Amino acid sequence: MAAITLYDLDVTGGRRPSPFCWRAKFALAHKRLRWDEVPVGFTEKDKIAFAGSRTVPVMVDHNHGDKIVKDSWDIAEHLDEAYTDGPALLGGERGKAFARFVAGWTNVSVHGALFPLVVADIHAAAHPSDQAYFRESREKRLGMTLEAAQAAARDSRLPAFRATLEPVRQQLRAQPFISGAAPAYPDYTVMGAFMWARTVSALPLLADDDPLNAWIDRMLDLFDGMGRAHKRIA
């Protein structure tokens, strides 16, 4: 058994789309930790009930008394406090504020622009037993069918999604990673959004000549190609 058990959102084909779980996996790899994954379908809330959580990621740290940590942000904080070898994931107070700001911006602006572009693809990828729940809960949020939301978004909202990422392009003009010379939690946070889309959707999110593509390639190369090796769309 590895030192860490991670409960990770699972869809068909062994694919793992959750952007929040990807933050946790990049964080674990950054800390050079090994982990066992427990796949959790959208409706398999019973698997994580022990943690008092209804959402993944949930982490159990067997090096620290089987400590249960839920929520990707709390996982990052725990890892930085409990595993102090190597470069910081968050860093000191200023580094933590940076990571928090990028997380807020990603959750609101990037995910908000991305979600409708791939929502029907996520549904199509989900386990058949999860599809009714996913459709009902997300259609309530969107106010229309998943297919209508995705079609409308692809008709009109791809330019806005690409524009949302302009601060990252500006950042990458000055340095190879969002966090500086090397990647850290702010990079993993934004990359989680691209992993979300990449695992379930064939939609080309970026133009071929987008300078972000080179950063995505660098992120896919990290940790022996962890992201690249992961199953793409079926």
Added chain:
Amino acid sequence: MAAITLYDLDVTGGRRPSPFCWRAKFALAHKRLRWDEVPVGFTEKDKIAFAGSRTVPVMVDHNHGDKIVKDSWDIAEHLDEAYTDGPALLGGERGKAFARFVAGWTNVSVHGALFPLVVADIHAAAHPSDQAYFRESREKRLGMTLEAAQAAARDSRLPAFRATLEPVRQQLRAQPFISGAAPAYPDYTVMGAFMWARTVSALPLLADDDPLNAWIDRMLDLFDGMGRAHKRIA
């Protein structure tokens, strides 16, 4: 003569609207430096030609061989390198990456959403000798008259401006300043946008119950009320 000379954008009534100059002034105050201001109208490019710049802020540091520094970012970097007493403005590599990211986000997303909301007010505030230049250059960028752009933005784009600031609201749920327990360059960067509007426009940018108002109050209180004391709209 103070240790620093700052060339600062000037409009009627002694008001100083430039968001980039406000970044420099908050940065100087953070470093507990005193400075003399040279007012520069939109068309007074001759006043800053000595620096090889066509835009303010331009700073001359008399403590360091009358070193000329142009551009608000370069001013912040110079101040952190040249004045190492007290808390860092940017901080180490991670802190600098944080400040750069917030600057990119502010320049693109916040200024982009704010500019059309106040552009006719900026014109109205400008010195009469600067108004034709301001109108011509900004109408070319906007593709319509300043008045039409501002009216259209106020009709439809105030909610989008407020939504753009959501990552800051999320940040301030966890800590009193964007930068952490105390303000630093990321706060000054975002506050520059509010000073820009505050000095020239009576438009209520935020709803009365917006949690950002408490942060703005804290920012206006800094440095003996530097921002609050500054002349508001005429």
